[in-house]
Amino acid sequence: MEKAKKSTKRLAAAKELNRVVGEYYLECAAAKDAGTPVGWMPPMNGAIEIFYAMDLQPVFPENWSPVCAAFGLTPKNFEVSENMGYSRDLCGYLRNIIGYVNGPMTDPDTPLGGLPAPDVLLSPGGGCVPVMKIFHALERRFPEAKVFKADLPQVAVEEIRPHHVEYAVGEMQRLIDFLSEVTGRTLDPDRLKEVVALSDQACALWDEIMTFRRFVPAPFSAAEIGIMFVMVTRQGTRTAVDFLTTVRDEVRARAAAGIGVIPDEKLRLFWDNIPLWYNMGLFNYFERANAVVVAETYSAAWSLRLDPEKPLESLAMKSLQSYPLVSCVSIEKRKELVLKACKEYAIDGVVFHRNKSCVPISLGQMDIRRALETELGIPSVIFDADHMDARNFSTAQFQTRVDAFLEMLHQRKGR
Ligand code: SF4
Numbered sequence: 001m002e003k004a005k006k007s008t009k010r011l012a013a014a015k016e017l018n019r020v021v022g023e024y025y026l027e028c029a030a031a032k033d034a035g036t037p038v039g040w041m042p043p044m045n046g047a048i049e050i051f052y053a054m055d056l057q058p059v060f061p062e063n064w065s066p067v068c069a070a071f072g073l074t075p076k077n078f079e080v081s082e083n084m085g086y087s088r089d090l091c092g093y094l095r096n097i098i099g100y101v102n103g104p105m106t107d108p109d110t111p112l113g114g115l116p117a118p119d120v121l122l123s124p125g126g127g128c129v130p131v132m133k134i135f136h137a138l139e140r141r142f143p144e145a146k147v148f149k150a151d152l153p154q155v156a157v158e159e160i161r162p163h164h165v166e167y168a169v170g171e172m173q174r175l176i177d178f179l180s181e182v183t184g185r186t187l188d189p190d191r192l193k194e195v196v197a198l199s200d201q202a203c204a205l206w207d208e209i210m211t212f213r214r215f216v217p218a219p220f221s222a223a224e225i226g227i228m229f230v231m232v233t234r235q236g237t238r239t240a241v242d243f244l245t246t247v248r249d250e251v252r253a254r255a256a257a258g259i260g261v262i263p264d265e266k267l268r269l270f271w272d273n274i275p276l277w278y279n280m281g282l283f284n285y286f287e288r289a290n291a292v293v294v295a296e297t298y299s300a301a302w303s304l305r306l307d308p309e310k311p312l313e314s315l316a317m318k319s320l321q322s323y324p325l326v327s328c329v330s331i332e333k334r335k336e337l338v339l340k341a342c343k344e345y346a347i348d349g350v351v352f353h354r355n356k357s358c359v360p361i362s363l364g365q366m367d368i369r370r371a372l373e374t375e376l377g378i379p380s381v382i383f384d385a386d387h388m389d390a391r392n393f394s395t396a397q398f399q400t401r402v403d404a405f406l407e408m409l410h411q412r413k414g415r
Contacts, residue, residue: 005281006070007223010261013247017226020243021067024233025112031057032116037183039120040138040145042131044301045322046172046315047122047150049199049236053192054176054185057116061134063232064115065096069277069388071111076104078389091130092357092388098134101141118145120182122175125151127322128360146182148175150319156330157321168316189311195236196315197308202235205244206302212251213294214345217260219251222271222293223283231302260292267291267409270342272368273353273361274298274387282398289406295345297361300337331364335371342378349409350380351402357386379412381405 032038038057041047051058068074074092077099082088084102086095104110105117121142123135139147152171153164176187209227212219227247234240254260269286271293276282283293304321306314329337342350350372355362365382372378383401386392 005279007280007282008284009224011220011224011247011250013227013243013250014224016243016246017229020234020239021229022112023239024229025114028057028059028116029113037119037185038116039122039179040115040118040135041122042124042127042135042322043232044318045122045124046317046319047175048233049192049195049311049315050172050176050179050187052236053195054179054183054187056120056179056183056185058233059115059118060233061097061101061115061138062093062131063229064100065093065388066277067112068096068100070280072278073100073104073111074278074388074390080104088389088391089356091128092386094130094134094137096388098137098141101138118142120179121145121147123147123149124322125149126154146178148178150175152319152322155320156333158330158333160317160320164320165313165316168320169312172312172316172319192311193308196306196311198238198241199236200306200308200314202231202240202244203302203304203306205241205248206231206299209244209248209251210295210299210303212248212255215255215258216268216346217258217262217265218268218292218294219254219259219261221261221283221287222275222296223261223280225275225283225296225299226280228299228302262287262290262292264290265292267348267406267413268346269293270338270345270347270350271296271298271353272338272350272365273355274358276353276385276390276393277387278390279393285399285402286406289403289410291348291406291409293351295341295347297334297338297341300341331367334364335368338368339371339376342372342376347378348413349405350378351405352380352382353387354382354384355387356384356392357388379405379408 036057038059039051040059040061043060043062048058068077074096077096080103081095081099086098105114121138124132152168155164180186230240230243269291352365369380372380381401383398
């Protein structure tokens with residue numbers, strides 16, 4: 001098994017992030033102790049803002065998986081789920097969370113205190129099959145939790161029509177009614193507007209931060225992508241806005257001063273698919289060849305805006321786009337997004353992570369690769385790995401392919 005490697009970070013905000021992450025999990029535990037209802041839900045959907053507006057505690061089992069990978073907890077969790085009969089071919093998030101809730105969850109020494117048991121489960125009616133199955137398994141594991149079965153149309157972003165939004169608004173209202181009934185809490189419409197405004201500010205800051213990566217040299221690399229933690233867990237809070245403002249200010253100052261990730265940036269790379277959460281140090285590997293990963297598909301997921309004056313419509317739209325890299329986008333659209341990003345960020349080469357654990361995001365990579373070559377003349381390399389399971393990654397294979405690829409890119413650029 002590959003040894004977990006942490007990435008070397010250059011942003012001072014990275015230290016601030018550790019505090020934000022720690023405080024979030026402390027808040028989750030404290031909420032449970034104080035009797036605040038805790039709801040487990042998939043990430044990137046409009047339920048988050050509704051939870052914060054109703055003073056309920058949102059928890060994200062999918063997001064807990066990268067934390068487990070960073071703390072080296074995944075081998076134990078995988079052992080538990082595999083002993084229960086879950087195949088190694090299944091999504092690593094699924095195997096990790098099922099292993100965790102059926103194993104180490106009750107261990108008092110779990111880093112960050114672990115996850116508090118759910119009082120409510122928001123079971124998605126969309127996204128990918130593994131994410132739906134995670135929640136079906138959680139329903140069996142926590143039979144006392146009240147379950148809300150979401151029912152949203154699976155429609156590609158470019159195909160969303162007014163009747164889809166109207167239906168999704170009805171679903172948001174049904175969720176609010178459900179939460180009022182099972183928790184006894186009501187939703188103040190003005191508070192919801194405030195929360196949606198904060199969420200929109202976070203999205204605007206996110207977009208602004210990403211634009212500074214177009215500078216040459218790039219002020220930060222994919223090694224810092226953990227900042228997305230606030231976009232997953234803290235949307236609709238002042239915490240997210242304050243943290244992202246700090247990041248934006250630092251990144252803007254670095255870009256203005258021409259301070260790059262490395263002093264002599266020669267190659268700019270794009271990363272496709274989820275990072276290897278147990279080996280974020282991989283992003284620093286490219287730097288020995290003066291190459292920097294300056295953009296990635298994953299970070300495009302939060303590029304959306306919300307209108308505080310139309311909070312339910314905004315949250316409905318957000319929920320319809322909640323799996324922007326998976327079921328809510330066609331391969332054609334993904335291709336368009338990757339090609340556009342490669343032009344905007346002046347990319348020299350693309351690194352495709354063919355993810356054994358995530359078929360939905362790996363699907364279409366060959367089409368995108370062909371389009372990059374024929375339409376933009378941008379070469380790419382593919383390596384096999386897994387975003388959660390270190391057993392499916394070979395450092396030797398990665399280094400051999402990447403070294404040859406970077407050498408070829410240098411030769412091309414030299415010419
Ligand atoms: S999108 Fe991929 S990584 Fe996320 S839950 Fe689905 S299969 Fe797993």
